[in-house]
Amino acid sequence: MVNGMGIPTQNGDSDTSNNKTIPVIVIGGFLGAGKTTLLNYILSENHGMRAGVLVNDFGAINIDAKLVVGVDGETVSLANGCVCCSIRDDLIPACMALVQRDDPPELLIVETSGVSEPMRVANTFMLPEIECVMALDNVITVVDAEQFPELMRGEPAHLARMQIRDADMVVLNKVDLVDSKKLAAVKAQVHEAVPRLRIIEATHGRVPLNLMLGSGIHMARGRSGGAPGGHIVHLHEHPFATWHWTSDQPLSLPKLRSGIERLPDTIYRAKGLVYLEELPSHQVVLQMVGKRYNIGDTEAWGALPPRTEIVMIASQNGIDNDKLQRVFDGCIGTGDESQSPILRLTRLLTADTGGGH
Numbered sequence: 001m002v003n004g005m006g007i008p009t010q011n012g013d014s015d016t017s018n019n020k021t022i023p024v025i026v027i028g029g030f031l032g033a034g035k036t037t038l039l040n041y042i043l044s045e046n047h048g049m050r051a052g053v054l055v056n057d058f059g060a061i062n063i064d065a066k067l068v069v070g071v072d073g074e075t076v077s078l079a080n081g082c083v084c085c086s087i088r089d090d091l092i093p094a095c096m097a098l099v100q101r102d103d104p105p106e107l108l109i110v111e112t113s114g115v116s117e118p119m120r121v122a123n124t125f126m127l128p129e130i131e132c133v134m135a136l137d138n139v140i141t142v143v144d145a146e147q148f149p150e151l152m153r154g155e156p157a158h159l160a161r162m163q164i165r166d167a168d169m170v171v172l173n174k175v176d177l178v179d180s181k182k183l184a185a186v187k188a189q190v191h192e193a194v195p196r197l198r199i200i201e202a203t204h205g206r207v208p209l210n211l212m213l214g215s216g217i218h219m220a221r222g223r224s225g226g227a228p229g230g231h232i233v234h235l236h237e238h239p240f241a242t243w244h245w246t247s248d249q250p251l252s253l254p255k256l257r258s259g260i261e262r263l264p265d266t267i268y269r270a271k272g273l274v275y276l277e278e279l280p281s282h283q284v285v286l287q288m289v290g291k292r293y294n295i296g297d298t299e300a301w302g303a304l305p306p307r308t309e310i311v312m313i314a315s316q317n318g319i320d321n322d323k324l325q326r327v328f329d330g331c332i333g334t335g336d337e338s339q340s341p342i343l344r345l346t347r348l349l350t351a352d353t354g355g356g357h
Contacts, residue, residue: 118167140170164197198290
């Protein structure tokens with residue numbers, strides 16, 4: 001798929017970072033894994049986004065009474081701008097009802113049934129009647145670290161495996177209930193089903209929305225020096241670490257794709273503004289959540305000096321500074337057209353029009 005500026009996007013993703021579509025997160029997982037606990041945390045978290053939440057079992061949502069500002073039938077409006085509704089008959093009418101509100105959500109979260117496959121719900125957002133206003137952003141599967149081994153030995157094993165295979169990312173919940181040996185065994189089981197799938201360890205469903213949402217979160221540009229480089233910053237609120245890399249040299253699109261695809265599974269989230277040799281006049285947005293990533297959504301640099309700034313969020317000990325430094329230093333372009341058909345095309349078009357960058 002190619003976006004409006006000719007930069008191909010990945011995995012068939014729609015460009016959801018503009019104002020035309022609402023990003024959608026689908027949360028799946030087996031009964032009792034902690035999907036509703038994760039939702040409760042999102043609803044109470046100070047993330048600054050007006051979220052709409054659709055659930056099958058409305059009564060299971062334990063919303064803090066201090067947040068509730070209004071109740072209308074099976075819809076609850078919260079003080080932070082979020083709204084929580086039940087799916088009565090069909091998902092599509094429920095979604096459209098949220099969009100048509102006076103204060104439509106900036107994000108939609110759908111909790112699937114514990115005995116369903118998340119991708120069946122996710123496919124709804126690829127239907128023509130809904131994809132013009134909503135676009136799938138991420139599929140999250142919640143796994144119970146304590147019960148998962150037993151689950152995989154029983155009758156639900158096939159369903160549990162399918163729920164993992166549908167996921168862009170797994171939230172391994174209730175890690176406080178298992179020792180390190182059992183935790184390692186559970187992660188090995190997940191990776192046996194889906195190699196290199198990114199796993200976020202959590203207790204009581206406490207996962208920042210920023211780790212699960214690929215679109216709709218914009219990066220604030222900083223100016224911290226001109227040479228390529230990266231460094232680690234630990235987040236005190238959660239057991240995660242961030243790393244960032246900057247460069248004033250243009251990057252190669254094929255090399256950047258390859259670098260993103262080779263990132264270790266301890267890297268949960270990446271975002272940034274990218275200076276590409278294939279499109280030097282425009283800043284390009286990079287968004288990655290789990291195994292889903294998108295390179296697109298361009299606008300002219302204008303008066304800003306072209307520069308790449310990429311931020312990553314990883315597990316607490318999941319950042320190898322030297323390795324990441326080598327990966328992104330290796331993305332710097334060399335002007336070799338044989339490695340980038342888009343660069344060759346850009347130069348041909350520039351030559352034909354007699355223009356510069």
